[in-house]
Amino acid sequence: MDFQLKTLTLSRAATEKADALIVLAADGAIAGQEPLTKLLADARKAGDLPDKAGKVLSLYKPLVGAPRTVVLASSGDGKAGGVRSAVMAALGAVKSAKPARVAIVFAQAADEAGVRAAVLAASDACYVYLTTTSKAEANPVRNVLLGVDDAGALKAAFGEAVATAGGIEFAKEWGNRPANHCTPTILAQAARGLARQAKVKCEVLEHKDVVKLGMGAFAGVAQGSSEPLRFIVLNYQGAAKSEAPVVLVGKGITFDTGGVSLKPAAEMDEMKFDMCGAASVLGVFHALGELQPACNVVGLIPACENMNDGKAIKPGDVLKSMSGQTIEVLNTDAEGRLILCDALTYAKRFSPAAVIDIATLTGACVIALGGVRSGLFSSDDALANALQEAGEASMDRCWRMPLDDDYAEGLKSNFADMANIAGRAAGAVTAAKFLQKFTADFSWAHLDIAGTAWKSGAAKGSTGRPVGLLLTYLLNSAAGAQGAEKASVRKKASRKSRSAA
Known part of the structure; x- marks a missing residue:
């Protein structure tokens, strides 16, 4: 599986070419008036996306130009453990859609621990043992794009995470x-x-x-x-x-x-x-x-x-x-x-x-x-x-x-x-x-x-x-x-x- 790191805002993430978009949202307010931010705010206000880490809300074509599958995932306090729970749950939710390319974006500023947790969780969720089976490819995910607020500052942590x-x-x-x-x-x-x-x-x-x-x-x-x-x-x-x-x-x-x-x-x-x-x-x-x-x-x-x-x-x-x-x-x-x-x-x-x-x-x-x-x-x-x-x-x-x-x-x-x-x-x-x-x-x-x-x-x-x-x-x-x-x-x-x- 191929991992990529990219600087992405929520507005840019909404137009990213991907089969599925996962938005990681930690506790606290998220500033902005773009459609994806408003969608996230409405889901929280309605109680459809609880703050508990690992809770998800799956949506089909919720926005024009956005990937067909969008999953809003709560990462709780936003620390590594919460990020891991959110990514694992979100990838489980999109599994039936069989996405080849998945974009995962942090709604708030990401830190090194969060980036490591996201990469390792995505790898864990997508791993399938095939060596002694007749299946050609049980897991369709080939590419995971990680969107953060500052890719340059997190490049080293990302590289370590991918190697790990x-x-x-x-x-x-x-x-x-x-x-x-x-x-x-x-x-x-x-x-x-x-x-x-x-x-x-x-x-x-x-x-x-x-x-x-x-x-x-x-x-x-x-x-x-x-x-x-x-x-x-x-x-x-x-x-x-x-x-x-x-x-x-x-x-x-x-x-x-x-x-x-x-x-x-x-x-x-x-x-x-x-x-x-x-x-x-x-x-x-x-x-x-x-x-x-x-x-x-x-x-x-x-x-x-x-x-x-x-x-x-x-x-x-x-x-x-x-x-x-x-x-x-x-x-x-x-x-x-x-x-x-x-x-x-x-x-x-x-x-x-x-x-x-x-x-x-x-x-x-x-x-x-x-x-x-x-x-x-x-x-x-x-x-x-x-x-x-x-x-x-x-x-x-x-x-x-x-x-x-x-x-x-x-x-x-x-x-x-x-x-x-x-x-x-x-x-x-x-x-x-x-x-x-x-x-x-x-x-x-x-x-x-x-x-x-x-x-x-x-x-x-x-x-x-x-x-x-x-x-x-x-x-x-x-x-x-x-x-x-x-x-x-x-x-x-x-x-x-x-x-x-």
Whole structure:
């Protein structure tokens, strides 16, 4: 889908060539005597357009020269959340008209947050998965024009939003693919495709490489499947080589049966989504390639299936991780942490500024936070705060959970350095405590996206989260680094000036 940004008044928007026109109206008065403004004022006065965000009024040919379908949509207080609700509802209202080109105009002055919300909402509302269906094109919308009061001032925010939308859609695409269309090998091919972008490189390690590295936990999970594992290493270099990278580690279980600790049959099809952490890393790199920000990012994806054959690991087996620590496998369905722990150890070689792992890790996190916020665990307050701020700014929210040492008591084992589970109580926390045992050498955060990575029921499908959160964090970090560098240069220049005097 193609996005465009244009300076538009309501009077000009009414004559814009489009199949449908959506007018976003926030609370408060709107000045002007042009027909579209008066139409909006009359609808409000009559009570046909309530102020609550997401309320819409659909009209057919209401004005001469205007698009045949006009939707007036209330964005409430006009903030990002209200804009998102308005755009989603309005695009739902015009769906039956099958518009190819939609114009979305802000009735009042737009800000950066509103523009981002409008773009991301439009992308989300128009996304349709088609890869393994016979449908040629289920969604007709090909072009979305965003009309604002000052396009020049909002160009940068618009560009970031469009790139983020592309990254989220890429993550959705790979998250939604069935397991036979998204094996570890196919996922690695998708990663290699991203290396066609400027500043992005990709390396793929195979079974023999993983064994040579001593990744016994990762290899152990993969040994029950006929599909070979892949360890994907992506590298985006947008800053000087001397600048420490942020490392993103995405869980890539392309299908999870639970292994010998077999999952119930109901909804097991949704275990194709168990690689959504990996998909989010791919989505971030897709957006980085578009935006080319001044930062360095490494993506690590341990990809394999968790299957159940005669070679599969069994409860009671002991695996040796790359770190040298041994793990007693008490439950083979707690496999995500086993592949992540070796990837976290591998991350150390990059001397990272921070390491963030992203994983559909525990059902316990779904019970704790539902599908609204991702679970955030971190050993670094500054990193946790930065991720929370990025989540709020991107509307891809997370919630910080505890990491008290007492929670690790249940991970003790009589036969290894640790067990891979610690019982039902606080399952999301004990899983994070397990991962923390492999992160002593760097700043680390863990995002448990088991509740936010996909939706079930009639809306079943990948959400693309937390691409928005991660990308916002990376862009904020890059902006902060650039600001600090400029301040340092100014400080040195000032010292030289004083010295010369």
